[in-house]
Amino acid sequence: MNQANQPIGIFDSGVGGVSVLAQAHALLPAEDFLYYGDNAYAPYGVRSHSQVMERVRWVAGHLLDQGAKALVIACNTATSVAAAELRAELDLPVIGMEPALKPASLCQNGGHILVLATPMTLALPKFAALMERYGQRAVPLPCAGLVEFVERDELDSDALHDHLAYLFGDWPQKPIDAVVLGCTHYIYLRRAIAAFFPATPLLDGNLGTARQLERLLAERNLLRAGHRQGTLTLETSGDAKIIIPLMQRMLHII
Numbered sequence: 389m390n391q392a393n394q395p396i397g398i399f400d401s402g403v404g405g406v407s408v409l410a411q412a413h414a415l416l417p418a419e420d421f422l423y424y425g426d427n428a429y430a431p432y433g434v435r436s437h438s439q440v441m442e443r444v445r446w447v448a449g450h451l452l453d454q455g456a457k458a459l460v461i462a463c464n465t466a467t468s469v470a471a472a473e474l475r476a477e478l479d480l481p482v483i484g485m486e487p488a489l490k491p492a493s494l495c496q497n498g499g500h501i502l503v504l505a506t507p508m509t510l511a512l513p514k515f516a517a518l519m520e521r522y523g524q525r526a527v528p529l530p531c532a533g534l535v536e537f538v539e540r541d542e543l544d545s546d547a548l549h550d551h552l553a554y555l556f557g558d559w560p561q562k563p564i565d566a567v568v569l570g571c572t573h574y575i576y577l578r579r580a581i582a583a584f585f586p587a588t589p590l591l592d593g594n595l596g597t598a599r600q601l602e603r604l605l606a607e608r609n610l611l612r613a614g615h616r617q618g619t620l621t622l623e624t625s626g627d628a629k630i631i632i633p634l635m636q637r638m639l640h641i642i
Contacts (some may be wrong), residue, residue: 392610395420397451398460402430402539404573405462406638411594412601419618422451427626431535432465433506444470457610460601462572464505468512481604486518487570488591493522495589499563501526505570531555538573541634548580560584566591
């Protein structure tokens, strides 16, 4: 089989990475995509480094067994933990995520940049290096418990609003130049988060990740030729009867 005709593997701890899948599919419509949501182990952001590494290796191996020509780690936490090791071990493109702090820094106008992410993402050296380069007046805000609202398909509820109010405290009353959605799950909460920060840009790294995927595939002559419509295959380690329909809905609500 021509390697360019093999699928692209994308994975996340759960359904959040479907937002990356949707972006990548829009940019590269001729490509076939395999998506794996590790919902039985979500969220990664509250697990130990070794637990996340173990799961990433298993999921990556599963996608490679199905012929993936590239891997997209559609999870900021898993990228921080495992991307460097996978790149060192695998002879194929491995694309990761990082909070969109660089583009957010261009929005600065005397206020703060609020970086929403899982506690693990914010605690790892990769984020510390990003803060050192682009984090002037940036404030990391750990958002424990937020991923679970998305995994429960609870995108607009009183409980979600109350949890966001608890997480944000008095930040909505302070000058905020941009809010970084530093977890792919949070993209599905954009409307709820925006209600606390009206007229403030909410930035994520999905388009940058999709463009990096396109660049690396082009460099290795791995882009699929033609004008065909590529396929999307969805898998999960959780309850497929519940999660696959949820993923299918989320493909269309970005």
